[in-house]
Amino acid sequence: MKNQLICEHWCETVVAGIVVETTLDTGKQVQLPHMFGISYSPWTYKSRWALANRGLAYRYSEYTPMISKWMMRMRLRCWSESLTVPLMMTEQETLFSSWDIGVFAEQHGTGNPLQMADPRVQHWNRLSDRILELGRIRISLSIRHEPNALKAALPSGLRWIPGGRMIARQGVNYMLKTYPVDVAEDQLIEQTATLLAEVRAGLAGKPYLLEQPSYADLAVASCLQMVRPVAAGIIPLNSDLHSVWAESTLSASFDDLCHWRDETMRELNAPLL
Ligand SMILES: N[C@@H](CCC(=O)N[C@@H](CS)C(=O)NCC(=O)O)C(=O)O
Known part of the structure; x- marks a missing residue:
């Protein structure tokens, strides 16, 4: 490791x-x-x-x-x-x-509090987790039909071995089996859109979900990776995986949230990994 x-x-x-x-x-x-x-x-x-x-x-x-x-x-x-x-x-x-x-x-730590004890932060974190859970299933389902993405999903040491894609398919099946959701395949995007609309209403044009920056902003901004991945160098993501992580309908409908995420990452010192 x-x-x-x-x-x-x-x-x-x-x-x-x-x-x-x-x-x-x-x-x-x-x-x-x-x-x-x-x-x-x-x-x-x-x-x-x-x-x-x-x-x-x-x-x-x-x-x-x-x-x-x-x-x-x-x-x-x-x-x-x-x-x-x-x-x-x-x-x-x-x-x-x-x-x-x-x-x-x-x-x-030190600096501005993350406000973890505020119930609103717990609410937004749960909502962001739900977006991630739905996104994980959507990505796992669509990656199965993308040979380059399947290969890119493997650890680098396994990417070029014969049968690599078969191992990647097993990984995808593991994800689908380990983290199922109670939502039909054709409802994944619609359900995610409902949650994103709640974020939009929560922000209502403000810079932060609460009055001050909090963990809610970090959690919600991070989950938008499954709508439109951030610029390379912030959250590491192999370029062959971008097209399966991005969801074009959500990305177009929630362009404002993706811009908010980019701004929030700049404002709240999101680490470059
Ligand atoms: N509620 C957990 C969820 C984390 C989670 O779902 N992690 C997945 C990410 S795909 C994981 O560890 N997968 C690896 C595995 O199952 O081996 C948290 O917030 O930390």
Whole structure:
């Protein structure tokens, strides 16, 4: 797994195989939180944005769907519960969802609060999760008919091996089976449009969903990746996957929200990954 240290204010040292960091000013040693995520996943992205927004350093390791799951289960000794990423190990505990990582960012970071305790933030986060769940199924269904996208969906090391597309198809079937939604195929876009219309009404021309910036903006802006992917260099996405992630009808109908997302990412220091 690729390790990367997201580090602005810390220098990394390794003691007895454990990564610790030393604050440059006090010399105090603590273990950095360690996040596992899927770099192109909006769930992972909103967590990384929340940590960056609150100025928190962390280590990041890439997680490969299906392949990394058993290693992670062994590492966490977690055998039966469902296991998704992002997840983050801190000195005290393991955080198993993007929401919990947002709460951690709120509690431990500095700067403008993410307002995680505000019920409106929970509402918008749930709505953004629903958009992502519908989008995941739509993308999984359409990728099956796109040979280049199927190949691009594989981890780079597997992209050129014979039978790669067959492995990718298994990955797609895994997604469809693991994350089903209670919505018919031909209703996915319409249901997403209803949720996006709610976002539009919530914004009502304002810059933020609440009175001030909050996690609600980060969550909703991130989920628009499944309507129209952001410019390259913000959320990493192989160019052969753009056409299946983008949804032309929604992208045209919600052009205003996509522009709001771009502006919000600029305003609220969305990290370039
Ligand atoms: N409620 C969770 C949902 C995250 C989620 O659905 N993650 C999926 C992204 S596709 C995942 O981990 N997939 C990898 C797998 O199932 O192996 C959160 O907010 O963190």
